[in-house]
Amino acid sequence: MTKEEVMEKFKKVFVEKTGIEDFKEEDKFIDDLGLDSLGVMDVITGLEEEFNITVPDSDIPKIKDIKSALDYISSKV
């Protein structure tokens, strides 16, 4: 999957779950985008379904911002 394809699918999930359309790669979910822990979990669950991947609980702290989410997905697909 190309970087663009990952971004496109990610954006679809992220917008659906959060309603946030305007974000940058360096944006942190909680500090910059205003998500709470439930919001982050909801996004991660949506990404698992969209990309057909499993994110173990131990990996969740690694996914803190848009960039780390995209990198994580790219490493899994």
Next chain:
Amino acid sequence: MKEFKNAIVTGGTRGIGKAIVYELAKNGYNIGLNFLKSINEAIKIKDDIEKNYNLDVLLLKGDISISDNVKNIVNHFIEKFGSIDLLVNNAGITKDNLIIRMKPEDFLEVINVNLTAAFLMIKEVLPNMIKNKNGSIINISSIVGIYGNTGQANYSASKGGLISLTKSIAKEVASRNIRVNAIAPGYIETEMTSILNDDLKKNIIEKIPLRRFGKPEDVSKLVTFLASPESSYITGQVFIIDGGLSLGF
């Protein structure tokens, strides 16, 4: 245009569940009617409600203590109705015995049907409710979940579990305008209590200040209130409906 709301009721073909289904129909809800075995009764309820209330009833047959079944049931419901506004976890069974005679499989079966199924249902409906920033979840517990009952270690543990489940999830999802409450009925006239013998019933009634068993409708009216915006500031609570039995005098 009338605004339709969409509800799933588990164990909706008998007793309290059936009364809840009818009360919700009166209040304009489309209904996903989950049941395990009573297909004939389910079809009867569906036909009756669709004819008399101009609503859709979707039959959702299946054992909801199994995760894959719950996923299918909730997906099927959301495909048809688009969203879920209300979940009533009502399905419940008893396998009574004194603990020294209670088989481990009878303990687990009651926990799975009464508690695990509620967990699975809540888990599956929440993404849709979170997305809509709206929802009400009502868990039908029991006064024995608060006070315990001889011969019902499994049932009371499952119903007590439902109460703590209610409170924890209420805290988790309150920020999304989703409310979670529990109702703890006492003795209600249903098939579940019809097995009690007359002497025992008489004994129980003497201990109930209102001097009667409750009716399923006594419970279903509270369900519609807790489902409605009129209760929008109530979450994480347990409502006892027992004719005063738990006052203990």
